[in-house]
Amino acid sequence: MISATSARRNTLRVPKVYVTACLCLFIAWVLESHQQSPKKNETKDFIERIDVEGYRRLELATIRAHFLSRPGDLYSAEVVQRDAQTLRDTRYFEGVRLLVEDSPDRQNGKIVEFVLREKPVVRRLEYRGVKSITRADILNAFKY
Numbered sequence: 001m002i003s004a005t006s007a008r009r010n011t012l013r014v015p016k017v018y019v020t021a022c023l024c025l026f027i028a029w030v031l032e033s034h035q036q037s038p039k040k041n042e043t044k045d046f047i048e049r050i051d052v053e054g055y056r057r058l059e060l061a062t063i064r065a066h067f068l069s070r071p072g073d074l075y076s077a078e079v080v081q082r083d084a085q086t087l088r089d090t091r092y093f094e095g096v097r098l099l100v101e102d103s104p105d106r107q108n109g110k111i112v113e114f115v116l117r118e119k120p121v122v123r124r125l126e127y128r129g130v131k132s133i134t135r136a137d138i139l140n141a142f143k144y
Contacts, residue, residue: 045075048109054116058092063116066090075100075110087114094119 049071052063067083069076077100084098095117103109125142127135 045108045110047071047073047075047112048103048106049111051111051113052116053113054118056118069112080112084114092119093117
């Protein structure tokens with residue numbers, strides 16, 4: 001049998017659970033409405049194309065493999081900056097410059113351009129007048 005005090009506790013418990021659930025739903029609704037949402041008249045920019053200039057030794061496919069951005073993706077300045085930093089981190093280039101322009105053809109299109117300056121390559125070493133060390137020792141030192 002159910003006593004009077006336990007029945008009273010159960011009847012008080014149901015409204016508390018209902019009020020708590022309603023309060024949680026209300027808080028979730030308020031948080032969702034305060035999140036940044038795109039304005040109705042605001043449009044998103046996208047990447048129309050990615051150009052790369054200033055490379056000679058590396059293949060274009062190898063350079064593009066370092067990019068997170070792809071043509072057709074939504075434009076994000078942070079992601080494009082990260083792509084430029086990734087190219088700098090490869091240490092193949094002395095300089096990596098990033099240019100972003102509005103597309104003349106499409107309204108919300110962006111053209112992303114990476115201007116690269118490759119590091120110079122030593123093609124030939126000449127040893128003239130070195131008598132204190134052998135040529136083989138010099139070549140071995142350059143291997144490491």
